[in-house]
């Protein structure tokens with residue numbers, strides 16, 4: 072079908088150009104005092120925080136504290152206090168047990184020109200009262216660090232590349248500003264749907280793209296909660312579900328469209344959606360969206376389908392991982408952007424107790440069953456802990472599901488070969504605890520916020536460390552602690568070094584055999600992925616003077632080691648992620664020069680203890696659960 076072209080007149084973005092967050096936010100907050108501007112800036116002069124100079128940067132020093140005192144992991148207990156089958160309250164965060172201290176100690180780095188200052192509370196934002204009320208309803212008492220920093224940047228109309236650890240509240244960090252901006256710019260009589268003889272065309276003003284159907288649905292649900300009674304309309308479009316119903320929803324009006332790329336292209340090509348009015352574009356799991364599986368598709372949507380260009384639209388990219396080469400590529404989509412990282416780029420949260428075990432392939436199934444038996448015996452109030460088991464292939468997922476089921480475990484598989492209804496059924500059944508074990512491929516590795524996942528098991532390790540970070544990030548979310556176990560064998564040799572780096576950084580136990588592997592494999596750095604070395608703070612690639620980015624006008628850097636990302640990528644796997652087609656690239660805008668500044672962290676804390684019980688899993692206790 073021929074694509075309907077829409078008039079391409081792009082309103083200037085100045086509607087978003089200023090945001091009246093109080094300049095004296097720092098002076099009223101009880102939070103950390105910023106310490107001057109620029110590299111030397113905030114560190115010496117608190118008042119410097121108010122000087123929003125160009126290319127400013129800041130560092131945050133949070134009080135050091137002892138992790139183990141704050142988050143004891145009681146190995147000799149069981150899951151008793153995990154009310155796993157309780158009605159999900161995915162918003163139970165701040166009011167319901169989120170431990171913000173876990174995030175306060177994490178280093179924050181911001182770099183770019185004229186960086187807006189962070190906010191300390193939702194109250195001090197100029198969000199519409201209805202939005203503030205919805206935030207309260209969600210029991211979000213105070214913003215997480217990524218929200219504190221990203222919200223003013225986004226509300227000031229700035230492009231943003233934001234990296235923060237899994238489960239730290241990135242969804243709200245882009246949803247709140249989007250809703251706020253829509254509310255501020257809404258004109259009386261505005262309509263997002265135009266009907267003519269050719270049919271109905273919907274004109275969303277905000278677009279949120281995510282790599283999987285399930286994640287798009289989740290973002291849609293969250294955004295709807297946040298937009299409750301604001302009049303802001305949120306619609307979701309994703310593959311594998313009836314397009315007619317999605318088109319009908321669009322016809323009823325849409326401000327925010329949440330979509331997977333393939334379905335969006337389909338709808339645009341049918342002439343049912345136009346991107347000409349897009350003012351705000353957010354890519355969740357942005358590094359994934361721009362890697363080899365999706366890049367062409369994203370380029371088609373963003374560069375060839377009438378969307379206003381960078382500088383006219385506002386673009387925000389969010390992920391827990393952001394390898395340099397993807398950052399570099401992402402800068403094509405951004406204009407004078409601010410780079411923000413909460414925690415080191417690609418690091419895992421210390422809320423997750425990680426354990427790596429050497430298990431040969433032929434031993435895996437027995438080892439897994441021992442482990443699951445151990446857990447089941449300690450189910451809280453008769454309710455088992457939710458366990459997510461990652462495997463490499465779809466067939467592997469099916470096989471493991473049937474083996475476990477035969478052995479009497481309640482398990483279900485989710486992967487990209489299942490029809491959408493089966494996928495949704497699997498997820499529902501897992502969330503409810505009806506099948507407390509879910510065997511998954513990477514289709515479930517990113518973004519999914521499933522309450523009460525206490526244990527993530529990497530039955531097969533992924534190919535690169537970033538995928539590992541996302542997988543284990545399905546537990547230990549929103550201030551709660553979790554447990555992750557990886558089965559390592561000689562085949563995973565290439566992961567040894569990045570794994571050791573990651574474990575070390577997260578103050579986890581490192582088995583001596585793994586260090587040995589790491590030592591042997593370190594000469595061939597990079598195939599394990601993109602985890603930066605320990606010397607890195609946050610990581611804005613614009614600040615890195617490395618050969619691969621030397622064409623850019625960089626500032627000096629404290630970063631030392633080279634950092635080779637592994638982008639060996641299996642397209643077959645990427646098919647698990649939603650829909651695909653192909654596109655190409657256009658303009659390449661060198662990123663703005665920037666200084667960087669770090670809200671530094673003095674405290675590197677431990678992530679809890681793991682004591683050996685039978686099989687090493689005598690008792691795993693996740694803390695912080697309601």
Ligand SMILES: Nc1ncnc2c1ncn2[C@@H]1O[C@H](COP(=O)(O)OP(=O)(O)OP(=O)(O)O)[C@@H](O)[C@H]1O
Nearest residue numbers: 161164165211215237238239240241242518520549
């Ligand atoms: N300010 C807040 N107060 C309390 N809870 C919060 C707050 N912000 C987010 N949450 C909760 O934290 C959980 C994790 O948030 P979210 O899914 O946005 O994390 P994320 O950073 O996007 O993770 P991932 O990297 O895995 O995608 C959600 O259940 C969310 O409701």
